[in-house]
Amino acid sequence: MANPSAVCNGHLHHHHHQKQNNLLKSGIYKKNGITKGMKKNGISNGTLYKKTFIEHFEQAPMYVAVLTFLGFGVGTVFGYLRDFMRAWGLEKRNVATEREQQKDFVPLYQDFENFYTRNLYMRIRDNWNRPICSVPGPQFDLMERVTDDYNWTFRFTGRIIKNVINMGSYNYLGFAETDVNALKTVTIELQKYGTGICSTRQEMGTLDKHIELEKLVAKFLGVEDAMVFGMGFATNSMNIPALVGKGCLILSDELNHTSLVLGARLSGATIRIFKHNNMQSLEKLLRDAIIYGQPRSRRAWRKIIILVEGIYSMEGSIVRLPEIVSLKKKYKAYLYLDEAHSIGAVGATGRGVVEYFGMSPDDVDVLMGTFTKSFGAAGGYIAGKKDLVDFLRTHSHSAVYATSMCPPVAEQIIRAMKCLMGLDGTTQGLQRVHQLGKNTRYFRRRLHEMGFIIYGNDDSPVVPLLLYMPGKIGAFSSRMLEKNIGVVVVGFPATPITESRARFCVSAAHTREMLDTVLNALDELGDFLHLKYSRYSKSSHPELYEETRLELED
Amino acid sequence: MDIKSMKNYLYWLYCQFELITCSCLMEPWEKLLFYTFNITMLVTVLYTAYIFVPVHISMAFQFFLHLFGNQHENTVSIVK
Numbered sequence: 138m139a140n141p142s143a144v145c146n147g148h149l150h151h152h153h154h155q156k157q158n159n160l161l162k163s164g165i166y167k168k169n170g171i172t173k174g175m176k177k178n179g180i181s182n183g184t185l186y187k188k189t190f191i192e193h194f195e196q197a198p199m200y201v202a203v204l205t206f207l208g209f210g211v212g213t214v215f216g217y218l219r220d221f222m223r224a225w226g227l228e229k230r231n232v233a234t235e236r237e238q239q240k241d242f243v244p245l246y247q248d249f250e251n252f253y254t255r256n257l258y259m260r261i262r263d264n265w266n267r268p269i270c271s272v273p274g275p276q277f278d279l280m281e282r283v284t285d286d287y288n289w290t291f292r293f294t295g296r297i298i299k300n301v302i303n304m305g306s307y308n309y310l311g312f313a314e315t316d317v318n319a320l321k322t323v324t325i326e327l328q329k330y331g332t333g334i335c336s337t338r339q340e341m342g343t344l345d346k347h348i349e350l351e352k353l354v355a356k357f358l359g360v361e362d363a364m365v366f367g368m369g370f371a372t373n374s375m376n377i378p379a380l381v382g383k384g385c386l387i388l389s390d391e392l393n394h395t396s397l398v399l400g401a402r403l404s405g406a407t408i409r410i411f412k413h414n415n416m417q418s419l420e421k422l423l424r425d426a427i428i429y430g431q432p433r434s435r436r437a438w439r440k441i442i443i444l445v446e447g448i449y450s451m452e453g454s455i456v457r458l459p460e461i462v463s464l465k466k467k468y469k470a471y472l473y474l475d476e477a478h479s480i481g482a483v484g485a486t487g488r489g490v491v492e493y494f495g496m497s498p499d500d501v502d503v504l505m506g507t508f509t510k511s512f513g514a515a516g517g518y519i520a521g522k523k524d525l526v527d528f529l530r531t532h533s534h535s536a537v538y539a540t541s542m543c544p545p546v547a548e549q550i551i552r553a554m555k556c557l558m559g560l561d562g563t564t565q566g567l568q569r570v571h572q573l574g575k576n577t578r579y580f581r582r583r584l585h586e587m588g589f590i591i592y593g594n595d596d597s598p599v600v601p602l603l604l605y606m607p608g609k610i611g612a613f614s615s616r617m618l619e620k621n622i623g624v625v626v627v628g629f630p631a632t633p634i635t636e637s638r639a640r641f642c643v644s645a646a647h648t649r650e651m652l653d654t655v656l657n658a659l660d661e662l663g664d665f666l667h668l669k670y671s672r673y674s675k676s677s678h679p680e681l682y683e684e685t686r687l688e689l690e691d
Numbered sequence: 692m693d694i695k696s697m698k699n700y701l702y703w704l705y706c707q708f709e710l711i712t713c714s715c716l717m718e719p720w721e722k723l724l725f726y727t728f729n730i731t732m733l734v735t736v737l738y739t740a741y742i743f744v745p746v747h748i749s750m751a752f753q754f755f756l757h758l759f760g761n762q763h764e765n766t767v768s769i770v771k
Binding site for chain 1: 703706707711712713714715716717718721725
């Protein structure tokens with residue numbers, strides 16, 4: 138079982154190991170030399186990866202983990218104290234409790250999730266679910282809200298905080314805009330069709346707009362046919378049960394999104410999990426599946442399907458598509474690629490991870506994506522061979538029971554896609570993709586230089602910044618809001634308990650000044666909150682590296 | 692000027708302590724309880740150290756001196 142990419146150069150093999158310290162700084166001269174070498178040759182020399190694949194998953198120093206546990210320990214102790222006081226009536230009860238008649242039944246609210254919600258989440262709850270009152274473009278308006286009783290209830294003061302820089306919306310290409318010229322066709326369609334469909338796809342809900350959109354999506358992705366659905370989450374959870382059933386095997390990545398997990402569980406197939414982006418783990422599972430077959434009868438599996446995502450939104454990592462495709466071809470499995478965050482955001486012309494790795498869309502059996510992130514609309518699609526899509530048109534739960542996409546939203550997607558493909562006569566789409574790439578690389582480079590720990594691939598517009606300690610989650614978010622920057626922080630149930638993070642989503646609509654404002658604020662806040670844990674920060678003098686590169690070129 | 696930067700540094704250290712032990716999230720009476728407990732423990736530890744550590748060190752010192760002292764006498768007696 139030779140790992141083909143290891144043949145290429147030792148440099149790539151370094152970065153395959155997850156949770157290993159990133160040796161980018163020491164290896165930077167190697168990176169430059171080898172990159173130049175590869176470009177000079179001009180031939181792919183049989184390797185799977187045509188460009189360098191660099192991912193960072195640096196581990197923080199040990200004292201950070203110790204202090205994180207200390208913080209959670211103190212929180213837990215106080216949680217028990219408060220629960221005790223509530224149980225004995227020393228404190229007013231704001232939480233859901235059982236009634237007197239239910240006290241002898243099995244307790245409802247005793248598990249860790251509820252304990253955590255009551256005692257830890259409530260204290261910092263004001264950082265989530267903040268209502269906004271404008272379009273979520275690069276800047277937006279927030280409704281100010283205050284709490285009188287430590288986050289149990291909120292009230293709005295009536296004031297609106299204007300022009301908060303938006304680092305949390307999935308607005309990768311900046312299509313969430315209210316410019317009248319841009320939305321001209323959408324307004325026309327709104328006046329022509331109205332807003333409601335009042336039917337499902339199979340009854341009376343298929344409009345000519347849907348047919349036009351599906352043809353456009355198929356042309357955009359370079360596949361035979363596509364089908365669109367009204368909701369991105371429902372696309373996954375309602376279509377996976379239509380594709381697999383009992384007697385099939387699903388191999389799903391550790392960190393897959395809830396919609397994929399829900400769809401897999403609803404289908405009734407056997408689910409096996411492989412470690413995140415780890416090809417050795419996946420290959421072992423595939424070999425075991427083929428050698429041992431189904432659990433009791435030892436028959437061959439009816440279908441083996443691999444569920445992966447293009448970009449994982451909590452880690453910012455990109456899937457290792459070339460390796461997965463070669464594994465799938467070797468072991469005769471199927472591949473379901475969920476490009477929710479990567480469609481429009483990566484790739485030279487915004488066509489997703491398939492284009493990013495230079496592969497053909499025929500290699501992936503089921504291409505799925507959403508229009509929520511890069512297209513400023515709502516809904517999802519599934520694309521692939523015509524047989525697959527025809528099957529889904531008749532057998533998908535979403536087609537039979539769910540309302541179809543409404544026409545103005547479909548028109549917004551059509552205009553965004555036409556802009557991306559260049560069919561509207563301008564190069565605006567391509568400019569947006571390039572601007573996103575530039576913004577992403579600039580933002581990530583500056584954050585690395587400052588010394589923060591950032592997870593993920595260098596080309597992914599999702600940038601998780603690690604905070605680790607529970608006390609810092611609330612402090613980070615509220616201080617950034619004071620500086621007029623809106624960020625999304627993520628804590629326990631969505632991430633491992635010790636790795637809470639702030640997640641930035643870079644957008645093509647962000648200007649250099651906005652990014653600089655954010656970076657300066659982060660610098661200041663990083664010093665004040667002591668967040669710069671990285672032991673491998675590059676120096677902030679890139680001119681020196683330029684010189685090194687020139688020397689090696691001789 | 693130096694006093695000011697010293698005060699700023701101490702304030703920064705206090706903020707770090709608050710962040711790490713989640714005491715910035717606590718309500719005022721919880722903070723009072725937590726700090727009282729911490730300061731009491733700290734004072735107890737320091738007081739215990741103040742009372743007992745010099746006595747232990749001097750006892751240990753005497754023990755080692757006695758050990759080396761005995762050896763010295765033994766060598767003297769052999770020479771005799």
